[in-house]
Each structure stands twice: as structure tokens, then as C-alpha cells.
Amino acid sequence: MMSERSILLFGYGNHGKFIAKGLNEDGFRLKIVESNHDYYLQAKEDGFMDVEHLDVTNDSLLEVLNPQYFEQLVCVMEDEHLNVFLTLSLRSLFKESYILAISDSLHTTKKLKMAGADKVIDLYEVSANKIYNILKRPVSTKILEGIVMDKDGITFREMLIPEGSFLQDMMTDDVDFAPYGILLIGMIDEELGHTFVFITTGINHKLDAGDTLVCIGPKEKLDAFEEEIKKEKSIP
Amino acid sequence: MKQFILSLALALRKSKRYRAVKEYVWELLNGTGNPYKKYLDTFIIFLIVTSVFILVYEVTNPVPAWLDYYDFYFVSFVFFVEYILRLWVHNDLSKYIVEEYHDAQFLHREFELWPVLKHGFKEKLNYMITPAAIVDLLAIFPAYRPLRVLRIFVLFRVLKLLRYTKSINQFVEVITNKRFELLTLLFLLFFIVTTAGIAIYVLEERINPNITSLFDALYWSLVTITTVGYGDISPVTDAGRTISMLVIIAGIAMISFATSVIVSAFSERLSELKESRIIEQINKSRSFLIICGYGQMTKMFFRQKKEKIDDYIILDTDIKRVEQARKDGYKAVQEDASRFETLKKFNVEHAHITILCLTASDVENIYITLNAKSISRKIRVIARVNDINIVSKFEYAGADHLLMPNQVVNTMIRTAITQPTMYKAIHAILTGKSVARIDEVHVHEKHSMVGKSVAELNFRSNKLLFIGIEREGKFLFNPPSSEVIQSYDILLLMGRQISLEYFRGRHEGSL
Numbered sequence: 001m002m003s004e005r006s007i008l009l010f011g012y013g014n015h016g017k018f019i020a021k022g023l024n025e026d027g028f029r030l031k032i033v034e035s036n037h038d039y040y041l042q043a044k045e046d047g048f049m050d051v052e053h054l055d056v057t058n059d060s061l062l063e064v065l066n067p068q069y070f071e072q073l074v075c076v077m078e079d080e081h082l083n084v085f086l087t088l089s090l091r092s093l094f095k096e097s098y099i100l101a102i103s104d105s106l107h108t109t110k111k112l113k114m115a116g117a118d119k120v121i122d123l124y125e126v127s128a129n130k131i132y133n134i135l136k137r138p139v140s141t142k143i144l145e146g147i148v149m150d151k152d153g154i155t156f157r158e159m160l161i162p163e164g165s166f167l168q169d170m171m172t173d174d175v176d177f178a179p180y181g182i183l184l185i186g187m188i189d190e191e192l193g194h195t196f197v198f199i200t201t202g203i204n205h206k207l208d209a210g211d212t213l214v215c216i217g218p219k220e221k222l223d224a225f226e227e228e229i230k231k232e233k234s235i236p
Numbered sequence: 237m238k239q240f241i242l243s244l245a246l247a248l249r250k251s252k253r254y255r256a257v258k259e260y261v262w263e264l265l266n267g268t269g270n271p272y273k274k275y276l277d278t279f280i281i282f283l284i285v286t287s288v289f290i291l292v293y294e295v296t297n298p299v300p301a302w303l304d305y306y307d308f309y310f311v312s313f314v315f316f317v318e319y320i321l322r323l324w325v326h327n328d329l330s331k332y333i334v335e336e337y338h339d340a341q342f343l344h345r346e347f348e349l350w351p352v353l354k355h356g357f358k359e360k361l362n363y364m365i366t367p368a369a370i371v372d373l374l375a376i377f378p379a380y381r382p383l384r385v386l387r388i389f390v391l392f393r394v395l396k397l398l399r400y401t402k403s404i405n406q407f408v409e410v411i412t413n414k415r416f417e418l419l420t421l422l423f424l425l426f427f428i429v430t431t432a433g434i435a436i437y438v439l440e441e442r443i444n445p446n447i448t449s450l451f452d453a454l455y456w457s458l459v460t461i462t463t464v465g466y467g468d469i470s471p472v473t474d475a476g477r478t479i480s481m482l483v484i485i486a487g488i489a490m491i492s493f494a495t496s497v498i499v500s501a502f503s504e505r506l507s508e509l510k511e512s513r514i515i516e517q518i519n520k521s522r523s524f525l526i527i528c529g530y531g532q533m534t535k536m537f538f539r540q541k542k543e544k545i546d547d548y549i550i551l552d553t554d555i556k557r558v559e560q561a562r563k564d565g566y567k568a569v570q571e572d573a574s575r576f577e578t579l580k581k582f583n584v585e586h587a588h589i590t591i592l593c594l595t596a597s598d599v600e601n602i603y604i605t606l607n608a609k610s611i612s613r614k615i616r617v618i619a620r621v622n623d624i625n626i627v628s629k630f631e632y633a634g635a636d637h638l639l640m641p642n643q644v645v646n647t648m649i650r651t652a653i654t655q656p657t658m659y660k661a662i663h664a665i666l667t668g669k670s671v672a673r674i675d676e677v678h679v680h681e682k683h684s685m686v687g688k689s690v691a692e693l694n695f696r697s698n699k700l701l702f703i704g705i706e707r708e709g710k711f712l713f714n715p716p717s718s719e720v721i722q723s724y725d726i727l728l729l730m731g732r733q734i735s736l737e738y739f740r741g742r743h744e745g746s747l
Binding site for chain 1: 525532533535536537539540590592618620636637639641642644645646648649650652653654655658660661662664665674675676699700701703704706711713714716717726728730731732735
């Protein structure tokens with residue numbers, strides 16, 4: 001199932017490099033497009049097979065790439081002007097595609113959104129937020145970071161409730177997660193539309209097959225739980 | 237006698253109370269840190285102003301007796317006490333005596349009191365002949381009634397204001413910086429005035445009825461050169477008028493020179509004065525932020541419209557960026573935070589300082605971190621790291637928290653692509669959205685939750701998710717419900733803002 005997921009990555013600069021490596025590890029099918037010759041060579045050198053060197057400002061060349069066959073288009077070009085232009089071209093050419101872009105200033109974020117990016121990640125916003133958090137909540141920020149960065153073996157995980165799982169039809173309040181050594185942070189309840197709800201909102205949800213749980217805990221415990229929820233309800 | 241003074245000195249030296257009082261008085265008179273200093277300053281300024289007011293009022297109006305007593309005795313007495321106190325705290329005679337005594341004992345030589353006292357008194361005398369001390373002394377004089385002329389000495393009380401108002405101090409400082417130029421000018425003035433005065437005296441003494449002495453001639457010369465020109469004395473001969481013309485031209489040149497010297501002195505120092513004001517102001521707060529570098533990150537930090545930050549100061553070495561910051565309405569100063577002197581200016585000892593190293597250069601950030609930590613370990617440093625490979629260097633330098641914009645964003649992008657659901661969750665948690673705040677509760681020894689188990693606290697009923705405990709630097713994730721809360725634990729909870737506040741309100745109270 002994972003191997004079907006494919007990403008078209010524009011840019012192999014500082015960010016592109018890291019993202020490509022991560023996605024490769026996660027088993028994504030990856031195509032890298034780069035207009036800078038040096039970065040292109042770098043990508044080749046790093047062992048990526050599907051790398052193209054082309055002028056991204058040329059629409060006809062972009063069309064040849066067939067972006068519609070990719071799940072997401074990720075724009076992380078080093079040159080922010082080029083990045084905005086590329087986002088705009090992709091949006092105008094391919095209405096349906098999901099475009100994710102990186103921004104390194106407030107102005108660019110705005111432009112990228114206007115250009116039609118579905119999701120913009122702002123480098124400085126995230127960091128500036130972090131400064132606030134460090135000032136207000138130093139300990140939790142450090143621990144959270146460890147969790148997000150997967151440093152101390154504790155991590156986030158999302159899990160789909162399979163058909164016939166023992167969790168089916170149970171209420172969130174009734175499930176005791178303590179024996180599993182993990183915590184439920186929130187879930188996507190398909191009944192309520194595809195939105196994420198935090199467990200701490202205090203609403204009791206009914207679990208169905210197809211819902212996604214987001215849990216936090218040590219890796220091996222999460223693995224065990226993921227196996228566990230595949231089991232059917234034990235007959236009382 | 238010698239023995240008596242020695243034992244007195246020894247006793248004073250030993251007395252902690254005496255030293256504390258002396259130190260306190262010194263701090264009150266000369267220091268900056270004493271909280272009561274401003275009341276004393278205001279009081280003295282009030283005395284000066286009333287005293288001068290009485291002087292002026294007295295010229296044409298009869299003054300009630302009590303006001304006279306107030307002016308002559310009370311004000312003068314206060315100034316007298318102040319003068320004595322200043323003289324007292326200027327140096328420490330007992331210390332010199334005791335030191336000399338110990339030295340004498342150490343060397344087995346005879347203890348001599350006189351040289352030490354001489355040295356001590358000489359220092360006091362040196363203080364007494366400083367302009368400030370002379371002004372202080374003269375300001376006491378009007379108390380002496382029989383000599384009417386001494387009344388004018390009340391004006392010396394105005395000069396005392398110099399001590400008590402900062403802006404005048406700075407003005408004097410600026411002027412003294414241009415000492416050389418101004419002295420040159422004064423010398424030139426003196427030279428021209430005397431030459432022209434003597435010339436007019438020689439040329440017109442017999443002809444001009446208004447000039448009868450050399451003093452008249454010098455007076456005329458000064459009045460003319462300063463372009464005041466009263467006209468009570470004017471030259472009558474052609475030779476005299478020629479000298480007048482030369483003097484007038486020299487006068488204009490000199491006045492413009494003097495003006496330009498003073499103006500340039502101020503324009504040179506103006507920004508510096510402004511900056512020192514900003515630093516003084518920030519030093520008054522008990523905890524503040526020093527933000528190094530005004531770049532993208534700093535701008536973004538300020539745009540976070542969560543809570544307003546008041547106690548901060550921005551330091552940047554680039555004047556352009558400093559100006560930009562000021563234009564944007566922030567308190568910024570052009571200073572190099574990597575220099576020891578810069579950080580030393582801040583109230584490092586008494587205030588809780590957090591330094592944000594947000595410059596784009598890693599080298600600079602490391603340098604600032606080291607600089608701050610070398611001044612005081614108490615300063616908290618949050619540093620930005622661009623190159624992930626040098627994280628360990630920042631840790632060695634002692635940075636308390638590290639910001640890695642690239643790494644954070646890269647992780648975010650990766651998560652956004654691979655696990656879009658989680659991205660939302662993590663993003664919400666990291667940005668502290670109200671439904672999913674992760675907050676920490678610092679357990680104090682007096683809190684009622686100390687000694688209770690996790691099960692007893694029943695986080696779930698408060699709609700809180702208990703994530704774990706940070707205890708002595710270690711994080712216990714999801715501890716069993718039998719775990720007992722200890723003093724100084726930090727509890728990590730997730731929940732809505734109101735749940736967190738409710739929990740805090742209920743459990744942070746003492747038993």
C-alpha cells in the first residue's frame with residue numbers, strides 16, 4: 001500500500017535534500033526535479049534515480065512531468081521567487097493536484113497561498129512559535145521536541161482501526177489505554193467528517209472501523225498496540 | 237590616644253552593622269540600585285527649588301518668619317548632613333588604620349598612626365576640592381545670616397541639581413568631551429579681548445570720556461566681541477573704530493565656531509545617550525529579554541500576537557537593521573552582544589535575563605552564548621542553530637535551549653507528507669492551540685498535590701491528558717497510576733486552556 005504513494009519533489013537544496021532522504025526511507029516513490037545544475041548533480045550523487053534537470057518556468061516542460069499521477073507536489077526550491085512562480089504554474093496547469101510549499105518569510109507565505117498552494121509551511125513561524133513556547137513552557141517544549149524528533153524512543157503514531165477490530169463500537173471514554181502503556185491524543189472520526197479531534201475536548205466518541213487514532217508512546221508499545229487492535233473482540 | 241583610635245578602628249572594622257550602614261548610605265547617595273534613592277533625590281530637588289523660590293520672592297516681598305527658619309536652618313542643615321555623609325562614605329579611614337596595623341604586626345615594626353591618617357585625610361581633601369564637593373559646601377553657606385552677600389550662594393544650590401538630575405549630568409558630560417576645542421576657543425577669546433582692550437585703552441584713554449581704566453577697555457572689548465554691543469562705551473577715533481571692526485569680525489567667527497563645536501558634540505552623542513536611556517529603563521525590570529539580531533526570525537517572533545512582550549531590548553550590530561527595528565516600533569540599540577562590555581551593562585546580578593541569539597550566523601550566536609555564560613551562569617540563553625552539525629558546540633557553550641529552524645521545518649514537511657493527520661495534531665500542539673495545549677505544572681513543596689498518587693488526582697475527570705512527569709531532569713512517560721507526586725516534579729498535561737487553569741486553581745493552593 002505504501003509503495004503506491006508518490007511524491008513529485010521540486011528542489012534539492014537544503015530542505016529538499018533532507019525531505020528526499022526522509023521520504024525515501026519511508027518508502028515513497030520519489031521524482032526529483034531541479035533547475036540548478038549543481039543540486040541536480042548532488043541528487044544524482046546521493047543515489048536518487050529519478051532526477052530531472054529542467055527549467056521549471058517552462059510550462060510545456062512541466063506538463064511532460066505528468067504531475068497528476070503524483071499524490072502530492074512539494075515545492076521546496078532554494079530560490080523563493082522561483083518557488084512562488086512554480087507553485088502558480090503548477091496550480092494553473094493542474095487544478096486537482098495537492099501542492100505543499102515551503103516559505104521562509106511572512107510575505108512569501110501570503111504569496112504562496114495566493115498562488116494556490118494547499119499547505120504552506122513557514123520556516124520562521126514555526127521557529128518563532130517555538131521561542132514563545134520555550135519562554136512560557138520550557139520543560140514541556142523540550143520533551144515535546146524530543147517526541148516530535150523521535151529522540152527518546154517516544155513518538156507519535158497514527159493508526160487506522162481495521163474492520164472487525166475489538167475497538168469497534170466502543171466509546172473513547174470506555175477504552176482503557178493504561179495496560180498498553182500508550183496515550184490516545186486524538187482521532188479522526190469519519191462520522192463527523194474528516195477532521196481531527198483532540199481527546200481533551202471532552203467529547204465521547206464512538207469508534208468505528210476506518211477511524212484513525214493518533215497515539216503517543218514508546219515505539220515497541222505502539223507496535224504492540226497496532227497488532228492488538230487487529231484482533232477481534234474476544235467473546236465474553 | 238593612639239591606642240584609643242586603633243581600638244576604635246578595629247571595633248568599627250569588625251562591626252558588620254557599621255559597614256552595612258556605610259554601604260547603604262553610599263548606595264543611597266552615589267549608587268543606582270537603591271529603591272529609595274529616587275525619593276531622596278526628589279526631596280533634595282524640592283529643597284533646592286523652594287530655597288531658590290524664597291530667594292526670589294524675598295526681593296520684593298516680606299517673608300514669614302517660619303519660611304525664613306525653614307530656609308536658613310532646615311535646608312542648610314539637610315545639606316550639611318548630606319555633605320558630611322558624602323565625606324564620610326568617600327573612603328574608609330578605619331580600614332586604612334587596621335590594614336596598617338596588621339602590616340606593622342606582620343613586619344614587627346612599630347605601628348605609626350600618623351602616616352595612615354595623613355593618607356586618609358589627603359584622600360578626603362582630594363574629594364573636598366572636586367567641583368561637586370565645593371558646590372555642596374557653598375550651598376550650606378547661606379545659613380550664615382550676618383553676611384548678606386552669602387545669600388547669593390543660594391544659587392549654588394541650583395548647581396547641586398547637577399548631582400540629582402541625570403539629563404544635566406549628560407549635558408555636562410557632552411560638554412566636557414569637547415574640552416579641548418572649548419578651551420582653545422576660550423584661550424583665543426581671552427587673547428583677542430586683552431589685545432583689543434589694551435589697544436583701545438592706549439588709543440582712546442585720553443580722548444574717550446567713557447574709557448577711564450583698563451577694566452573699562454576690557455569690558456568694551458568683551459561686549460563687542462560677543463556681538464552684544466550695549467553701546468555704553470563706543471570708540472570715537474578712526475583707529476578705535478578700525479579695531480572695533482576687526483573685533484566684531486573675530487567675534488562672529490568665534491561664535492559660529494563655538495556653536496558648531498557644541499552642536500557636533502551633541503549630534504555625535506545623541507544616539508548614544510538615547511541608547512543608554514533604553515538600557516537604563518530595561519534594567520529596572522526584574523526579568524527581561526535581550527534579543528540579538530533583528531532579522532526574519534525576530535520579526536516573526538514579534539508578530540506572534542499571543543501575548544504582548546514589554547520587557548525586551550533588541551541588539552544588532554548593523555545600524556540599518558537597528559533603524560528598521562525602530563521604524564517598526566521596537567526598542568532597539570546598536571550594540572555588539574558578543575562584546576563583554578555590552579552585556580555587562582545589563583543588570584546581570586539582580587534581573588532574570590533571557591538572551592535570544594537569533595542572528596543568521598552560527599559563529600556569532602555561539603560567541604554571544606559563550607559571552608553571556610561567562611558573565612553569569614544565571615543568564616538563560618536560547619540560541620538559533622542553522623547548521624545541525626554544530627549542535628554539540630552550542631551545548632558545550634552552555635546554551636539552555638536550541639532552536640533549529642531548518643530541522644524543525646524539515647521534520648514538519650516530512651510529517652505533513654507522510655502522516656497528514658498527525659501533522660495537524662503536532663502542529664496544533666507545537667503552536668499551543670487552545671484545545672491542545674500541552675502545559676507544565678511545576679509542583680511546589682507547599683502544593684496540595686504533593687504526596688498524592690496519579691490516580692487520586694484523577695486527571696481524566698478534568699478532561700486533561702496526563703502525559704508524564706519530569707523529575708530531576710528525567711522524563712517519565714505515562715507513569716502508572718500508583719505513582720506519587722513529589723515536590724519539584726513538573727507535570728506535563730494536555731488539555732484545553734480552561735481545564736488547565738481549573739486544575740491549577742484547585743491543586744496549586746497550599747494544604
